[in-house]
Amino acid sequence: MTKEELLSKLKTIIEPYVQNEDGLANLSEETNFIEDLEINSANLVDVILDVEDEFNIEIDNDGMDKMLTVKASIEVIQDKLAAK
Amino acid sequence: MIGNDIVDLALAAKQSNWRRKGWLQKIFTVSEQDKILNALDPDLTVWKLWSMKEAAYKAYQRQFFKAPTYNPWDFECSETSVIVKGMQYKTKTTITSEYIHSVAFIDQKEIVTKVFVNESLSYKKHLLDYISKTKLLNSEKITIKKNDFRIPFVYINNLQSDIQVSFSSHGLFSSYVVDLSENLQRV
Numbered sequence: 001m002t003k004e005e006l007l008s009k010l011k012t013i014i015e016p017y018v019q020n021e022d023g024l025a026n027l028s029e030e031t032n033f034i035e036d037l038e039i040n041s042a043n044l045v046d047v048i049l050d051v052e053d054e055f056n057i058e059i060d061n062d063g064m065d066k067m068l069t070v071k072a073s074i075e076v077i078q079d080k081l082a083a084k
Numbered sequence: 085m086i087g088n089d090i091v092d093l094a095l096a097a098k099q100s101n102w103r104r105k106g107w108l109q110k111i112f113t114v115s116e117q118d119k120i121l122n123a124l125d126p127d128l129t130v131w132k133l134w135s136m137k138e139a140a141y142k143a144y145q146r147q148f149f150k151a152p153t154y155n156p157w158d159f160e161c162s163e164t165s166v167i168v169k170g171m172q173y174k175t176k177t178t179i180t181s182e183y184i185h186s187v188a189f190i191d192q193k194e195i196v197t198k199v200f201v202n203e204s205l206s207y208k209k210h211l212l213d214y215i216s217k218t219k220l221l222n223s224e225k226i227t228i229k230k231n232d233f234r235i236p237f238v239y240i241n242n243l244q245s246d247i248q249v250s251f252s253s254h255g256l257f258s259s260y261v262v263d264l265s266e267n268l269q270r271v
Contacts, residue, residue, distance in 0.1 A: 034152075035234065040254070042100045042134060044154055045110045052106075064110065065155045 001081065006074055013050045017043040029071040044068075055081060085173070086248050086263050087142025087188045088197060089135040092255025093128075094182065102130045111137075111156040131184050132177055133161045139188035140166035140173040142250050146235050147171070147190075183257045193265030200258045207258040208251060215247065218264055 011027055018024045019038035023031060033039045039047065048059055048067060057080035059067070066072040102108060108117050108130075116133055123129035137159040144150065144159075159168045166173050166188060173188040178199075187197050196214070200207045208228060215238065216223035227239045228249065238247040248263040 040099055041138065041154075042096065045107055046100070046104070048110060049104065049106050061155065061157060065153050068152055068154055 003074065003078075006077060007070070009054060010051070010070065010073060010077070013054060014039065014047055017047060027070065029069075029074070031070045033068055033070075047073075051077060057081060057084065085143045085147040085190045086195060086261050087139040087144070087146065087173075087250045088252050088259055088261040089138035089142070089186050090199065090252040090254050090257045090259040091131045091135050091184045092182070092257050093131060093184065095255030096131055097127065102127075113157060113160055116161060128179065128184070132179065132186070135184050135186035136161045136166050136175045136177060136188070138252075139175060139186040139250075140168060142235075143173050143188040143190070144168050144171060145233065146248065146250075149233065149235070151233050183254075185252075185257075185259055187261050189261075189263070193263060195261060195263050195265075197261040198259065201256055204253045204258045207253070207260060211249065211251075211260045211262060215262065215264070 011024070014033065014037065015024065017039045019040070020036065023036040023038065031037060033044060033047070034041060044067070048064055051073070052059055055077055057077065059076060059080065063076040063080065067076055108120065112120065112133065120126050120129045120133070137156050140159050145152070159166050164175055166175055173190060175186050175188045177184060177186040183199065185199055187195070189195055198210070200210070203210070212223050212226050212228070215221070215226055221240060225241050227242070228236050229239055230236050236249050236251060238245045238249055250261050252259050
């Protein structure tokens with residue numbers, strides 16, 4: 001899976017939880033879920049569960065710890081996919 | 085060291101389905117999960133423990149200048165305290181039919197906390213006014229800036245002060261906690 005495909009899937013996953021639509025329109029690797037997209041911190045768990053379902057991976061505590069930005073999330077997903 | 089967190093219960097019920105498979109396990113320790121599932125009011129218990137963790141996270145992040153992380157399971161709640169990596173924070177939680185508000189702290193000095201309804205755009209200004217009145221300072225000289233880790237600091241005459249603050253906002257409700265006990269000698 002290319003990074004672009006991964007980013008596009010991630011965007012679809014986070015969309016329902018985004019409270020700042022401008023942030024979504026300007027989505028980049030540097031986008032921070034809480035600061036830029038105003039995703040409620042309790043909904044980050046839903047993002048992580050949705051990512052697990054979509055990519056059929058399991059995200060452990062070490063991975064979850066980092067998943068506050070698009071960049072970190074892509075790295076975690078790529079790592080888990082590579083380890084499958 | 086202080087932190088606080090507020091949960092709008094009606095909004096939380098709308099935003100989060102904590103009964104979703106895997107949800108509790110990603111946030112709560114095994115004993116916390118037991119506590120929730122055996123509680124008379126599991127919904128209230130979920131958000132009570134969540135707000136305690138969030139409040140303690142903010143106090144911990146401030147104390148050690150930690151970059152933001154997402155590790156709620158590291159914050160273990162007991163009745164009125166939260167332990168994270170060997171550090172203990174006391175907590176005080178207020179529960180109403182509409183919101184849950186938790187404050188975390190190490191030592192209680194001059195901690196003042198306030199909850200607002202429908203003031204998400206102005207509650208920070210209220211805090212500035214409060215500091216200005218209490219410290220007999222012109223409110224125009226007081227500003228709040230977040231550092232790179234998004235931890236808020238109070239500046240007086242553009243100099244960082246020792247006054248500790250924490251903000252929280254969710255749905256209809258906003259809250260702050262401030263510790264004015266630190267001295268202002270540096271400014």
